Amino acid sequence: MGIFDKLSGKKEEKQRPDFSDVQSGNSSTAREPVTPSPTPIPDAKPTGTTGQGQTYTVVAGDSLSKIAKRYYGDASKWPRIHEANRDQITNPDLIHPGQQLKIPDA
Amino acid sequence: MRQSRRIPLSVCLALLMMSAACNRGGADNTGTASNTALRVTDVTLGRAVGGDKAITDRTETFQPNDTIYASVATEGSASSATLRARWTFEDGQVVDESTRTIASNNRERTEFHISKPNGWPAGKYKLEVFLDDRSVETKNFEVRAN
Secondary structure, three states: OHHHHHHHOHHHOOOOOOOOOOEEEEEEOOEOOOOOOOOOOOOOOEEEEEOOEEEEEOOOOOOHHHHHHHHHOOHHHHHHHHHHOOOOOOOOOOOOOOOEEEEOOO | OOHHHOOOHHHHHHHHHHHHHHHHHHHHHHOOHHHOEOEEEEEEEEOOEOOOOOEOOEOOEEOOOOOEEEEEEEEOEEEEEEEEEEEEEOOOEEEEEEEEEEEEEOOEEEEEEEEOOOOOOOEEEEEEEEEOOEEEEEEEEEEOOO
């Protein structure tokens, strides 16, 4: 059987690495287009509440300051959201659609 | 008949002066880079980027636990353009692909990064950068085991 496998080349197949856990992101000095992207941006809505505030699901085009403006009426309060989500935001310039952020109470 | 075809000298001078005035005004409006089409001018790889999205720790040889950054410099104008970074491993296996849509009328930089909590397999990798689905730059890099 082993000889057969060797002859048929089955053992020679190189195992392909698994890249399913790769994490990626991007950011830019350029602004985002004024016109919406081809994918419609869903309405930004709170996705739930916790004992210590709400949770919010990031959508395309969001930034911490935009979210701060939405919840606190003041974009400069974005560090509050950053602090509450230190476990998942290492770079405050980088948040990704689908991320669930904790929004501390104002 | 022949005399009626002549244009008076004063009219010619007036036309010349008007033409010169128009050209000066035009130069003021068109002398910026904002009228050039957006293009990718540079792609660099490294382990970190600064606030300006430029690479601060440039390398093309990484270690398995590194986060790999690519900084894409663009120049020119576009109301909406899509940059795409496709990262592949050795035989073309796609590692990751991400896009960023930008609006630009100046020199800008866009960074793409990838990380792998379980560590990158050692080997040769390739980054291909697309601008509006057109391949514009390719960079090869390597991950070496510790």
